[in-house]
Amino acid sequence: MRRVQIFSGSSNPALCDAICERLGRAPSNCELKKFSNGETSVQVGCSIRDQDVFIVQGGGAKVNDAIMETLIMISACKGGSANKVTAVLPYFPYSKQSKKKSHRGAITARMLANLLTVAGVDHVITVDLHASQMKGFFSRPVDNLSAEPIFAKWIRQNVPNWREAVVVSKNPGGTKRVTSLADALKLNFALITTDKRRAIHDSALQSRRHSPVQSEHGGGHMNGVPVENGTNEKHGDTPDVPPKAASEKSHAGGAPDPHFRRQGLSTYFQHQRSGSSDTSSRLGVNTQYTRNVPHPDSHMSPHHSHHHSLTGISPHPLKEQHNEIPEDEEEEQEEEEMYNDDQVSNVTTGRLVQGHVVDDDYPSPSMTASMILEKDDEGNLNQMLSSIYSTTSSVVGHDSHALGGVDVDASDEDDEPQDHIERMITLVGEVRNKTIFIVDDMIDRAGSWVAAAELAVKRCGAKKVYCIATHGLFGSGTLEEMDECKCIDKVIVTNSFPLGEEVTRRYKKLLVLDLSHLLSEAIRRNHYGETISPLYSYYLD
Amino acid sequence: MATNSIKLLTGNSHPELASLVAQRLGIELTKIMVLQYSNQETSVTIGESVRDEDVFILQSTAPGEINDGLMELLIMINACKTASARRITAVIPNFPYARQDKKDKSRAPISAKLVANMLQTAGCNHVITMDLHASQIQGFFNVPVDNLYAEPSVLHYIRENFDVQNAVIVSPDAGGAKRATAIADRLDLPFALIHKERTKPNEVSRMTLVGDVKDKTAILVDDMADTCGTLVKAADTLIANGAQCVVAIVTHGILSGKAIESINGSKLTKVVVTNTVPHEEKKKMCPKLDTIDIAPTLAEACRRTHNGESVSFLFSHTPS
Numbered sequence: 001m002r003r004v005q006i007f008s009g010s011s012n013p014a015l016c017d018a019i020c021e022r023l024g025r026a027p028s029n030c031e032l033k034k035f036s037n038g039e040t041s042v043q044v045g046c047s048i049r050d051q052d053v054f055i056v057q058g059g060g061a062k063v064n065d066a067i068m069e070t071l072i073m074i075s076a077c078k079g080g081s082a083n084k085v086t087a088v089l090p091y092f093p094y095s096k097q098s099k100k101k102s103h104r105g106a107i108t109a110r111m112l113a114n115l116l117t118v119a120g121v122d123h124v125i126t127v128d129l130h131a132s133q134m135k136g137f138f139s140r141p142v143d144n145l146s147a148e149p150i151f152a153k154w155i156r157q158n159v160p161n162w163r164e165a166v167v168v169s170k171n172p173g174g175t176k177r178v179t180s181l182a183d184a185l186k187l188n189f190a191l192i193t194t195d196k197r198r199a200i201h202d203s204a205l206q207s208r209r210h211s212p213v214q215s216e217h218g219g220g221h222m223n224g225v226p227v228e229n230g231t232n233e234k235h236g237d238t239p240d241v242p243p244k245a246a247s248e249k250s251h252a253g254g255a256p257d258p259h260f261r262r263q264g265l266s267t268y269f270q271h272q273r274s275g276s277s278d279t280s281s282r283l284g285v286n287t288q289y290t291r292n293v294p295h296p297d298s299h300m301s302p303h304h305s306h307h308h309s310l311t312g313i314s315p316h317p318l319k320e321q322h323n324e325i326p327e328d329e330e331e332e333q334e335e336e337e338m339y340n341d342d343q344v345s346n347v348t349t350g351r352l353v354q355g356h357v358v359d360d361d362y363p364s365p366s367m368t369a370s371m372i373l374e375k376d377d378e379g380n381l382n383q384m385l386s387s388i389y390s391t392t393s394s395v396v397g398h399d400s401h402a403l404g405g406v407d408v409d410a411s412d413e414d415d416e417p418q419d420h421i422e423r424m425i426t427l428v429g430e431v432r433n434k435t436i437f438i439v440d441d442m443i444d445r446a447g448s449w450v451a452a453a454e455l456a457v458k459r460c461g462a463k464k465v466y467c468i469a470t471h472g473l474f475g476s477g478t479l480e481e482m483d484e485c486k487c488i489d490k491v492i493v494t495n496s497f498p499l500g501e502e503v504t505r506r507y508k509k510l511l512v513l514d515l516s517h518l519l520s521e522a523i524r525r526n527h528y529g530e531t532i533s534p535l536y537s538y539y540l541d
Numbered sequence: 542m543a544t545n546s547i548k549l550l551t552g553n554s555h556p557e558l559a560s561l562v563a564q565r566l567g568i569e570l571t572k573i574m575v576l577q578y579s580n581q582e583t584s585v586t587i588g589e590s591v592r593d594e595d596v597f598i599l600q601s602t603a604p605g606e607i608n609d610g611l612m613e614l615l616i617m618i619n620a621c622k623t624a625s626a627r628r629i630t631a632v633i634p635n636f637p638y639a640r641q642d643k644k645d646k647s648r649a650p651i652s653a654k655l656v657a658n659m660l661q662t663a664g665c666n667h668v669i670t671m672d673l674h675a676s677q678i679q680g681f682f683n684v685p686v687d688n689l690y691a692e693p694s695v696l697h698y699i700r701e702n703f704d705v706q707n708a709v710i711v712s713p714d715a716g717g718a719k720r721a722t723a724i725a726d727r728l729d730l731p732f733a734l735i736h737k738e739r740t741k742p743n744e745v746s747r748m749t750l751v752g753d754v755k756d757k758t759a760i761l762v763d764d765m766a767d768t769c770g771t772l773v774k775a776a777d778t779l780i781a782n783g784a785q786c787v788v789a790i791v792t793h794g795i796l797s798g799k800a801i802e803s804i805n806g807s808k809l810t811k812v813v814v815t816n817t818v819p820h821e822e823k824k825k826m827c828p829k830l831d832t833i834d835i836a837p838t839l840a841e842a843c844r845r846t847h848n849g850e851s852v853s854f855l856f857s858h859t860p861s
Contacts, residue, residue, distance in 0.1 A: 036798035038607040044648035076650035104587035106620035475579030
């Protein structure tokens with residue numbers, strides 16, 4: 001390619017080298033260093049007048065330094081009369097901060113988009129943006145490439161019996177990503193959701209309502225639940241199911257999936273340890289999601305409750321005591337109806353204590369004052385404020401409660417369940433004796449991956465677990481934790497973040513797939529003004 | 542009408558200066574949480590309402606973490622902007638990237654201009670800074686910039702601490718001559734200049750003294766001291782030319798790299814810096830360091846900006 005210069009940022013030079021190798025050239029000369037006071041210095045080493053400039057900056061350890069470096073490089077190239085400056089950012093930094101959470105948070109991703117524009121960028125190439133809506137933050141064209149074809153190809157070539165595998169989303173927010181891969185491979189999918197609130201502990205009642213989940217089917221099927229499968233399996237005895245609930249679900253959970261539908265999934269929520277005996281299995285259903293139910297006493301609560309739990313909304317955390325209140329007659333009526341349902345159950349719940357799935361008879365951690373405080377309707381707010389009032393505000397990796405208060409989007413608070421609080425984790429779908437692919441866009445911390453894998457293996461009998469993500473951020477200790485987890489068989493990421501050879505050698509489970517083919521092809525096509533849409537299809541089949 | 546009061550916010554870069562300014566203004570710092578995710582991304586949450594308030598965000602740039610400090614500042618500005626603040630003033634006593642202010646080589650970036658654009662993009666309505674390396678940086682902004690001077694505080698310090706009759710003001714390079722002559726004029730003192738030949742940034746080769754310093758207290762004046770190579774060499778030159786003792790007064794004491802060792806091993810009797818840059822740690826390692834507090838000037842500038850009063854009074858006077 002003539003009249004093209006490709007510059008590498010300092011965060012991931014290996015990726016740029018790989019891209020340049022595929023394009024049959026060497027990276028252009030550019031001196032990057034830091035002054036002793038920490039200011040970044042850039043010196044472009046070759047003429048760029050009237051040329052196409054590509055600046056490749058992968059993810060790296062020092063995000064802010066990488067951003068400044070990119071901005072200064074863009075500015076230097078623009079000032080050096082380059083014809084067109086394209087930023088190639090496989091991992092778009094700050095993409096998790098792409099919306100205004102409550103309490104005056106900044107939309108940092110949008111600001112960063114503006115900063116790139118102000119520095120003089122003409123075009124941006126990125127891979128698997130956390131939210132594709134972020135393309136709208138730019139006033140310049142953005143190519144949001146997808147690593148999915150790379151994963152699909154790898155799965156086809158390397159996973160035995162991949163046709164029987166199941167793709168799993170470990171949080172409801174990532175369902176769309178997962179269904180897309182499932183569609184591409186023509187596989188079934190399942191999803192995992194974690195209850196934000198601590199589960200109810202009542203060991204005294206445990207003996208009364210003690211039974212394994214799987215064997216309980218037919219014991220308490222929820223009449224309304226088929227609705228959120230996107231099916232029309234409405235029972236005659238559920239006239240109160242609003243049709244809009246079905247459409248709501250298809251909005252929330254991504255496109256309705258035929259495989260998922262075929263599974264005939266009927267949901268039954270079992271809360272095996274808790275709930276008072278007089279409310280019986282009906283409560284077994286309801287207590288499970290009590291803290292997610294907008295109004296638990298209404299007839300329609302099952303639909304809503306599950307709908308909300310799937311979308312991860314927990315708008316009205318209720319007080320614990322609710323579960324001790326005997327349900328009224330109407331609900332007993334409903335309870336009878338549920339016994340009529342004879343669908344096969346494939347919803348499995350597990351208890352999550354300190355980030356790990358435990359057995360049913362695991363002792364409950366005792367409730368502390370802070371947890372009671374959190375039970376408050378404004379628990380999130382309280383916790384946030386109290387952490388501001390406290391002097392030790394800059395806790396690295398604090399829970400997202402503190403960052404944004406009430407969360408309305410589960411996709412952003414997928415990581416790290418609070419260690420001291422027990423939570424419920426639920427898998428919807430059938431994975432028994434199957435290989436599963438847990439898919440998300442990035443691996444930052446291990447918590448949610450480990451929990452999802454443990455649930456799938458220990459409770460649901462999954463055979464093999466592959467964790468697949470485009471961006472392997474791997475915060476400190478994450479790789480160790482995932483490597484040690486016996487339930488995870490393989491961790492697959494791309495090289496958007498630099499993972500040196502010694503890392504891949506040290507962690508046997510880690511596999512790094514190469515993005516350079518995708519990126520180099522995008523660069524080549526951009527330079528020659530060709531279409532890039534073939535890059536989104538399964539060109540490698 | 543809603544109350545419109547001063548809200549002072551600060552990041553992690555220089556909380557001491559912020560609390561001094563807040564104390565001076567008689568207000569509490571606005572509750573804010575600035576933290577880093579495990580992947581090094583900065584996250585900001587503002588703990589109280591700033592809707593329709595006059596927001597001042599004080600952020601210095603500590604050496605070594607300049608980019609983190611800058612991103613923190615930008616995100617704080619942006620958070621206030623999205624939280625409907627009426628006006629956002631960035632108080633940046635030590636403007637980052639101020640030395641990259643011209644295209645001195647082919648294809649060199651004008652990073653100072655980039656920073657100016659970034660601040661405006663984030664949503665900054667006003668900038669208060671101090672002793673800009675080049676006043677032209679004011680022109681990089683399309684919003685008002687108040688470039689305060691540490692000079693009144695420096696004059697005050699010289700009058701209090703030195704024998705003014707027997708001193709000479711020395712500029713360590715030609716670029717700082719204007720600053721040095723201004724101080725010399727105000728104190729009615731003689732003036733000298735050191736010409737240096739610079740080969741690379743942060744490296745100084747040869748020095749020539751212009752002016753008489755014999756048997757006098759030489760006061761070196763400059764806008765910033767980074768690795769202190771210039772100051773140390775200038776002190777050598779001055780002593781060689783018969784100066785009694787050499788003192789350096791610098792606005793921005795960045796003191797990065799081996800600055801502390803250089804100062805400790807040099808002929809400088811004293812290095813006086815303002816607290817635009819945090820240096821409490823370094824003070825423990827270097828007994829020659831002394832501090833001029835410029836928090837009153839910054840606080841007064843904030844107060845006057847908020848009340849719509851003239852700021853120019855501060856160019857020649859210290860608020861006491």
